[in-house]
Amino acid sequence: MKQHPLLAAALACLLTATAALAAEAPRVVTRDGRHALLVDGKPFLILGAQAHNSSNYPAALKPVWDAARDLKANTVLMPVAWEQVEPEEGRFDFSFVDTLVREARQQGKRLVILWFGTWKNTSAQYTPAWVKLDPKRFPFNVDRDGVANYSLSPFGQETLKADKRAFVALMGHLKKIDADQRTVLMVQVENEVGTYGLVRDFGPAAQAAFEQPVPAAVLARQKPKLAASGTWREVYGDYADEYFHAWAIARYIGEIAAAGRAVYDLPMYVNNALRNPLEQPPKPWNKDFASGGPTWDVIDIYKAAAPALDIVSPDIYSPESEQVNANLRLFQRPDNPLWIPEIGTKPSYARLLYAMLGRGAIGVSPFGIDYFNYSNHPLGSTATDKSLVEPFEPVYRMFAPIQRQWAQWAFEGRTRGAGEGDDRKPQQLDFPGWTAKLTYRLGSFGEPAWGGEFAKPAAGTEQPSGGAAIAQIGTDEFLVIGQRVRVRMEPAEGTRGFQLRVEQGHYDAQGRWVMERVWNGDQVDYGLNLPAQPVMLKVRMARPR
Numbered sequence: 185m186k187q188h189p190l191l192a193a194a195l196a197c198l199l200t201a202t203a204a205l206a207a208e209a210p211r212v213v214t215r216d217g218r219h220a221l222l223v224d225g226k227p228f229l230i231l232g233a234q235a236h237n238s239s240n241y242p243a244a245l246k247p248v249w250d251a252a253r254d255l256k257a258n259t260v261l262m263p264v265a266w267e268q269v270e271p272e273e274g275r276f277d278f279s280f281v282d283t284l285v286r287e288a289r290q291q292g293k294r295l296v297i298l299w300f301g302t303w304k305n306t307s308a309q310y311t312p313a314w315v316k317l318d319p320k321r322f323p324f325n326v327d328r329d330g331v332a333n334y335s336l337s338p339f340g341q342e343t344l345k346a347d348k349r350a351f352v353a354l355m356g357h358l359k360k361i362d363a364d365q366r367t368v369l370m371v372q373v374e375n376e377v378g379t380y381g382l383v384r385d386f387g388p389a390a391q392a393a394f395e396q397p398v399p400a401a402v403l404a405r406q407k408p409k410l411a412a413s414g415t416w417r418e419v420y421g422d423y424a425d426e427y428f429h430a431w432a433i434a435r436y437i438g439e440i441a442a443a444g445r446a447v448y449d450l451p452m453y454v455n456n457a458l459r460n461p462l463e464q465p466p467k468p469w470n471k472d473f474a475s476g477g478p479t480w481d482v483i484d485i486y487k488a489a490a491p492a493l494d495i496v497s498p499d500i501y502s503p504e505s506e507q508v509n510a511n512l513r514l515f516q517r518p519d520n521p522l523w524i525p526e527i528g529t530k531p532s533y534a535r536l537l538y539a540m541l542g543r544g545a546i547g548v549s550p551f552g553i554d555y556f557n558y559s560n561h562p563l564g565s566t567a568t569d570k571s572l573v574e575p576f577e578p579v580y581r582m583f584a585p586i587q588r589q590w591a592q593w594a595f596e597g598r599t600r601g602a603g604e605g606d607d608r609k610p611q612q613l614d615f616p617g618w619t620a621k622l623t624y625r626l627g628s629f630g631e632p633a634w635g636g637e638f639a640k641p642a643a644g645t646e647q648p649s650g651g652a653a654i655a656q657i658g659t660d661e662f663l664v665i666g667q668r669v670r671v672r673m674e675p676a677e678g679t680r681g682f683q684l685r686v687e688q689g690h691y692d693a694q695g696r697w698v699m700e701r702v703w704n705g706d707q708v709d710y711g712l713n714l715p716a717q718p719v720m721l722k723v724r725m726a727r728p729r
């Protein structure tokens with residue numbers, strides 16, 4: 185068929201515009217203190233699946249893809265280790281990265297790359313042998329007596345130079361193979377940094393820096409404790425050593441991240457082995473967490489020393505709901521998007537996804553979504569087969585088809601969420617004009633006040649497993665997603681209003697709502713009782729005229 189020249193030109197224009205759009209780099213954006221990860225120009229919700237630590241080899245990938253597919257994850261988080269890409273100094277081998285990116289595309293998954301370099305869970309274990317074997321050139325932290333500790337010093341100039349060079353080579357390679365498709369969304373720089381057992385490096389270079397005045401950028405963000413300016417000790421007293429170590433490590437990582445971004449500008453973040461979020465105010469370091477890591481109390485130091493990092497993120501392995509909620513509050517800030525790159529795979533974590541996604545996290549990822557014959561129990565599940573993903577899949581199944589829309593709503597501040605607390609108590613989510621009241625352990629019919637059987641906790645609720653995420657999609661309209669919870673939508677205090685219509689349904693591939701049935705009668709008389717398997721409801725509220 186002959187094409188009209190004008191039509192052909194218009195088509196060509198459209199194709200170029202589409203290609204340009206597809207190639208737009210992922211980036212983190214902030215508006216009104218809320219954040220979004222833009223992918224191909226639009227907010228994207230990472231429904232992640234993190235592989236085990238040793239799955240970064242071509243032969244190890246199939247069990248990862250299988251688990252990620254069963255979970256309905258849209259993104260896989262995969263380590264790339266310094267030891268594997270630079271086995272000999274200056275000789276780079278990115279063949280694994282090539283396989284990873286190619287297979288991710290075949291699987292329809294995006295990627296987050298985890299750079300296991302100078303520090304992996306604070307240790308040097310993923311550095312190449314030529315680094316490990318040369319402690320003179322690549323020095324460890326030393327204690328007050330000059331005795332070397334196991335963790336590399338952030339004052340090792342050669343270490344920084346070498347790590348940076350390898351990281352820059354990796355970013356250059358990613359640019360070469362992926363700038364046109366953007367399979368890789370973000371990069372984690374190092375993994376759970378800090379030092380256990382030693383508050384900071386006491387080597388000569390570190391000591392000299394410790395005696396310098398605290399940099400102005402740090403003073404501007406991390407509130408001085410004793411004096412407005414001066415040395416670390418003068419300004420921060422008993423906290424000086426750990427703050428200094430945080431600054432030293434942050435500066436080191438920040439320099440690597442900045443060099444990587446100069447070559448290929450992707451969002452970058454660090455993850456954190458948490459300190460107790462309920463210790464308020466936090467006490468000076470007492471060997472009870474990794475000093476220098478990006479714990480919540482030094483986020484400001486990281487922001488000051490490493491502006492090339494977009495996010496400081498929590499790895500959540502304490503499933504107590506009070507701890508989880510405290511961590512979510514502490515890491516979600518107007519200057520720090522909430523992104524949870526690791527949570528344990530124990531079934532009890534699944535309900536907490538509602539709290540995370542409801543609060544407006546840019547994403548979440550259970551750790552060890554991988555049918556490799558290995559379990560990190562008791563942090564995670566004992567399962568290494570499909571039952572590993574079963575508690576999480578139903579939640580992902582709800583969000584996967586609407587992930588873009590949900591991320592947009594979250595960015596606009598329309599979403600809230602909660603997971604059932606260990607105390608099993610009712611919870612409340614407030615929206616402009618309306619309130620959602622959540623109660624747990626109830627059956628689907630009747631009120632506990634009626635006594636007898638009605639007052640007994642429903643079967644199957646022995647362990648906390650409920651939760652809901654709710655989006656206010658119009659002034660009087662809500663999308664409710666959840667499981668094992670009774671939701672009552674009510675007018676905000678002091679106002680009048682009622683529930684007009686409740687539809688159960690889903691969104692189709694085009695993002696259109698498909699109504700399956702209207703809930704009425706028994707199904708609404710005692711609140712909206714969301715069953716063990718999650719459902720999606722569209723709830724229309726109204727005001728009396």
Ligand code: DGJ
Pocket residue numbers: 237305375376499526551560563
């Ligand atoms: C947190 C680390 O970041 C992960 O790489 C892994 O070691 C888990 N802890 C434990 O399985």
